Amino acid sequence: MPHHPTADAAPAPRPAPEPFGARLHRSVEARGRLCVGIDPHASLLTAWGLDDDVAGLERFTRTVVEALADRVAVLKPQSAFFERFGSRGVAVLERAVADARAAGALVLMDAKRGDIGSTMAAYADAYLSPDSPLFSDAVTVSPYLGFGSLRPAVDAARAAGCGLFALALTSNPEGASVQRAVGADGLPVAAAVLRRLAEENAGARPLGSFGAVVGATLADPGVDLEINGPLLAPGVGAQGATPADLPRVFGPAVRSVLPSVSRDVLRHGPGVGPLREAAARLVDEVRAALGTDG
Numbered sequence: 001m002p003h004h005p006t007a008d009a010a011p012a013p014r015p016a017p018e019p020f021g022a023r024l025h026r027s028v029e030a031r032g033r034l035c036v037g038i039d040p041h042a043s044l045l046t047a048w049g050l051d052d053d054v055a056g057l058e059r060f061t062r063t064v065v066e067a068l069a070d071r072v073a074v075l076k077p078q079s080a081f082f083e084r085f086g087s088r089g090v091a092v093l094e095r096a097v098a099d100a101r102a103a104g105a106l107v108l109m110d111a112k113r114g115d116i117g118s119t120m121a122a123y124a125d126a127y128l129s130p131d132s133p134l135f136s137d138a139v140t141v142s143p144y145l146g147f148g149s150l151r152p153a154v155d156a157a158r159a160a161g162c163g164l165f166a167l168a169l170t171s172n173p174e175g176a177s178v179q180r181a182v183g184a185d186g187l188p189v190a191a192a193v194l195r196r197l198a199e200e201n202a203g204a205r206p207l208g209s210f211g212a213v214v215g216a217t218l219a220d221p222g223v224d225l226e227i228n229g230p231l232l233a234p235g236v237g238a239q240g241a242t243p244a245d246l247p248r249v250f251g252p253a254v255r256s257v258l259p260s261v262s263r264d265v266l267r268h269g270p271g272v273g274p275l276r277e278a279a280a281r282l283v284d285e286v287r288a289a290l291g292t293d294g
């Protein structure tokens with residue numbers, strides 16, 4: 001019997017997924033430099049004329065996805081607002097993630113997970129395993145059990161073409177007592193986190209996949225922000241920062257900034273048009289603040 005060389009050959013390896021950093025770079029070029037948070041606060045549901053229940057949550061979320069997922073670079077659902085309704089709330093979140101990704105937005109799951117490595121592996125399964133119902137393009141993580149504890153998430157993200165955003169200098173004033181404390185290596189804790197992210201991003205082009213969270217509200221980060229990865233900048237809008245603050249806060253690293261806004265866009269609902277206009281205005285303001293290529 002003639003031997004068929006292909007008959008017993010191993011299946012062709014799956015092509016490596018495109019890294020998150022490259023996908024984010026492309027999305028920002030096409031859609032502008034903005035992440036909109038989906039934060040269904042009870043007060044926003046009320047302001048939209050919705051009840052603070054699962055039906056209200058679902059209507060709110062679907063409206064935001066319909067309005068923005070086909071035009072904003074990144075949508076960031078904040079898991080807490082869905083979890084507070086239990087499994088039915090999480091089901092709304094699952095659907096939002098799938099719908100937003102199908103419409104072309106990158107989904108950054110704001111879950112701020114952080115735990116010992118073996119548990120971190122389970123969180124990585126939840127958000128970064130392509131078969132998971134909550135599979136997202138990226139997830140926020142807390143490095144405050146030690147950056148090394150995030151290793152399973154780093155590895156899972158790399159394998160799946162996903163990203164992580166590790167909390168470095170958060171937008172709330174309480175963060176400084178932990179994040180600016182000087183560690184045994186003589187570095188502020190946040191600086192050590194940023195350095196570890198830079199190591200993960202070494203050599204990546206055009207942008208690494210391992211980002212940091214650095215609040216736009218900071219007076220002066222005072223640490224090296226050049227990590228060759230994205231810098232998520234929450235705090236614009238409701239927390240008082242404006243796009244015009246970004247160059248001062250981030251210095252030369254501003255070219256890697258992804259400003260994140262939740263309430264200051266969401267308060268324009270429930271109309272799809274006003275939500276779109278609010279997001280488009282912010283994209284323009286960010287572009288103006290950063291210069292023409294911003």
Ligand SMILES: O=C(O)c1cc(=O)[nH]c(=O)n1[C@@H]1O[C@H](COP(=O)(O)O)[C@@H](O)[C@H]1O
Pocket residue numbers: 037039078110140169170171172213214215234235236237238239260261262263264
């Ligand atoms: O990781 C985050 O997104 C985050 C980090 C941080 O330092 N500060 C911060 O406000 N956030 C989140 O960003 C969003 C800010 O919402 P607004 O203040 O309404 O724009 C919330 O979902 C916060 O949980």
